[in-house]
Amino acid sequence: MAAIPKATGGNGDAIGDGPDELTLLAERHLVQPWPVSGSIGAEARGRLEAGEGIYVTDAAGRRLIDGPAGMWCVNAGHRRQELADVMAAQAMELSYNSPWYTTNAPSAVLSKRLADHAPDGLDHVFYTTGGSSAVETALRFMQFANNVKGRPDKKLIVSRQGGYHGSTYLSASLNGRPRDHDWMDSAEGLVIKLTCPNPFRRPEGVGEAEFCDALVAEFRDVIEKVGAGRIGAFIAEPIMASGGVIVPPEGYLVRMRELCREHDILFIADEVVTAFGRLGHVFASQEVFGLDPDMITFAKGVTSGYFPLGGVMIAGRLFEELRRSNHSDAMFAHGLTYSSHPIGCAVALKNLDILEGGLLDHARDVSGHFQSSLKALEDLPLVGEVRGLGLMACVECVADRVSNNPLTLDLEVGKRIDTHCQELGLLVRPLINMCVMSPPLTISKSQIDDMATILRRGIELTTDDLVREGLWHG
Structure with a gap:
């Protein structure tokens, strides 16, 4: 893979030689989408360094399944030479x-x-x-x-x-x-x-x-x-x-x-x-x-x-x-x-x-396995419903099954699951109490199994956290 040219400052000197400096640059100059006023213009989000196929690599060198395919968009996968x-x-x-x-x-x-x-x-x-x-x-x-x-x-x-x-x-x-x-x-x-x-x-x-x-x-x-x-x-x-x-x-x-x-x-x-x-x-x-x-x-x-x-x-x-x-x-x-x-x-x-050369056929072929693999997560106590079609799905976690409305606690659930999953090798897009999955269409059935296994473990670890902290009792 070709080396990425170093960014330079106004004097031509190379900048961003280390992750800490890049984080500092982002915090000082980069405005991210959907910020809150308490950190607007002064935050650095998790940095990705590379991508290949269905995987991305973060700044810590971890190889992660790109669960949301960027923003629902990397359908043909990362690093397509053509x-x-x-x-x-x-x-x-x-x-x-x-x-x-x-x-x-x-x-x-x-x-x-x-x-x-x-x-x-x-x-x-x-x-x-x-x-x-x-x-x-x-x-x-x-x-x-x-x-x-x-x-x-x-x-x-x-x-x-x-x-x-x-x-x-x-x-x-x-x-x-x-x-x-x-x-x-x-x-x-x-x-x-x-x-x-x-x-x-x-x-x-x-x-x-x-x-x-x-x-x-x-x-x-x-x-x-x-x-x-x-x-x-x-x-x-x-x-x-x-x-x-x-x-x-x-x-x-x-x-x-x-x-x-x-x-x-x-x-x-x-x-x-x-x-x-x-x-x-x-x-x-x-x-x-x-x-x-x-x-x-x-x-x-x-x-x-x-x-x-x-x-x-x-x-x-x-x-x-x-x-x-x-x-x-x-x-x-x-x-x-x-x-x-x-x-x-x-x-x-x-x-x-x-797409016309076989990827559409592949997407249709693996979509049933994708949906059934994630649907199996409904046996987890924290999961209210798994729904989807094709290669897009949502795992909705519900803490309050009596009123069927998300609690304030649910605002953190998705982020907690995402944190655990990243440690295990999966990038999740948390939407409050929901985990959205829409991987690159190139994903294989075995890679779908890996995704579902990691997501299951991430939800289990989050459940353990909530129980241990006295925030949820199932």
Whole structure:
């Protein structure tokens, strides 16, 4: 492996020769995502030094299974030579072009290949730099289209409690996770949030089919109360990822789509996580859920995290409607400096080659073993439910089984499990009282067994800690 060039200070001297100095640099200058005010701008998080396959190596030299695949994104695995080669080759061929007045070849070819994989009719793509900007683009397009059509009031956006759609102002306003809005402003007047479609948290005594009926009825009631003429879009992750890998009741998404079609509300499937193999297909909407949305947002796995890229697949009929309008001069005044970036699109094309060349088949082949191996953890006293689909799963720990609501104690459970697992060789993404697993798609069945074994031991050690400290009695 080639040596990494040393960073240099303003005088040209090498810096960061030791882990302590790198930690100090991070604490002094680096602002990490999602900090708390007590440590903002003055913290250093655990450092990773290298990655290969499904593994990463931390600053202490420990080799860890990358349980969350970075941030749901390293689908093809770390250190893929072919992806690195394409990145370098494209940089030497054409490193950048302005999408305002030129086009590059990789973006045009990628657009056709993505359209071939998308549900029928979704044959256009607008490229962005990531998931947040993809969602922002979809929403701004909805607003623009309704303005052109003479429907300036049809702008409200319906999302769900527990959902996550991004960090830009408008996309973040859709988020329905606990604590996301405690200290942050949002466009509250534009968003309506429906009940989280989490079967595990459904009312006691209510069956899953009945729960689904209630969720659909809630949306119908909102449409009747607010008026379809004011609702522009409904956005949903097919599986809520950061909300805890929430798999909705069977038929829920299709029924919500039917309501949208009935009332001329755009259905946006947020596939930032579920696309590019996470559920065994390039896009999961149609293949897994029988869903034909008006738009699909994507990012993350499109380049396996090797280069920032996202986008929105948009139904061609929506453009046809605009071209037939009486406002031929109306401008969709939206764009990004790095839209259609040639390096990102070239990497995405090679990533698609890898997926189509057998990785999608492999992901589907091992997903059953992945789900059953983690499902076996439900025999642990601290585990309330293990749920998931494809190669994404969540182990939800529940300390209070009487009220079925997480205690304040649960805020620490995930972190404690993660700490133990890292000592044992597994990187976990703790979400309060939940452990999310979404490893690289290249993972083997034996490596899945290793992951499940370590996670089991991490939960057992955490349980022992809580009992020993008198914080939990089972």
